[in-house]
Amino acid sequence: MKKEDCFYLGKIVKKYSFKGELLAKLDTDEPELYDELDAIFIDLKGNLVPFLIESSQLHKSDLLRLKLEDVDSEADADSLLKTELYLPLDLLPKLEGDKFYFHEVIGFKVKDKNFGDVGIITGINDTTAQALFEIDRDGTEILIPLNDEFIVKVDRKNKTIEVDTPEGLIDLYLED
Template identity: 50%
Template sequence: MKKDAFDDYFYLGLITKTHGYDGKVVAFIDADNPGAYENMEMVFLNIRGSLVPYFIEERSIKNNRLIIRFQDVNTEADASALVKKELYLPLSVLPKLTGNKFYYHEVKGFTVVDEQFGRVGEIEEILDYPAQAVMQVFHEGKEVLIPVNDDVILQLDREKKTIRIKAPEGLLDLYLNP
């Protein structure tokens, strides 16, 4: 299996427009806590499918918007060329989460165990739908979609790579007993 160049990086946001005439850009930061990224010194931009490092000279944050001046980007034309480019950071800079909180990429391959049903299967993917993120799990070849929320997830064990759940009543029957 070929490793994707983006596998070791996470999507941080998108440059949405220029800011002024001196090379600054505005980036939407797609994070629960955008302030955690206010002091970064470099980001990677997706330029035609390759991640290219850009060093940050100045930054300020307002809500989920980061106003950035990159090194060697000094004109409105330079900044315009960066609009609609995606920003990425290495996975290694993500703050560590504890307890039942997790990053979606972190739990791929974890085993899901329901307190009533038992072993459901391994997480293939977390599907992030607009209304609800769900764990995509396969049990004996059948797809099972389990909501990602605090009422369902009882315990996350990073050492054992398991997630213990209490599936909503009838959910597993819906998928496994048609």
């Protein structure tokens, strides 16, 4: 399994018991969706390694307590601390309407209500306080904030996102 075929679920943050149990901090608003998994992928030195789950349960609402097969001691558990957890993309809950996962809109066309065709989404920059659509317009990069007020419609069938940005925002990137 390759990382690009998976999504980041969370990170193992600490040991729970001397029997090899672990606590994972999940990167989700709905941790209850993941409390009955059969298996998980763990990133070990850049390789995704599958681990079978013997048992799991939510712990203090946002942590997942995991007992992994063949992880039976504190030493085994220590070796997995701070590692990242992944699941295959097909296990992501389907989003509908104007909600979307960042990875699913790469390649979508962006149309602005006033400006018209803006370009193609090449990426999402979520390293800033406000996530940004990275859009390629004939070699020029245009950044549009991922703001619910700007997003008018997500059309998965036609791979387009309609936005309504403040007047002049797109022009800022096109002026010489």
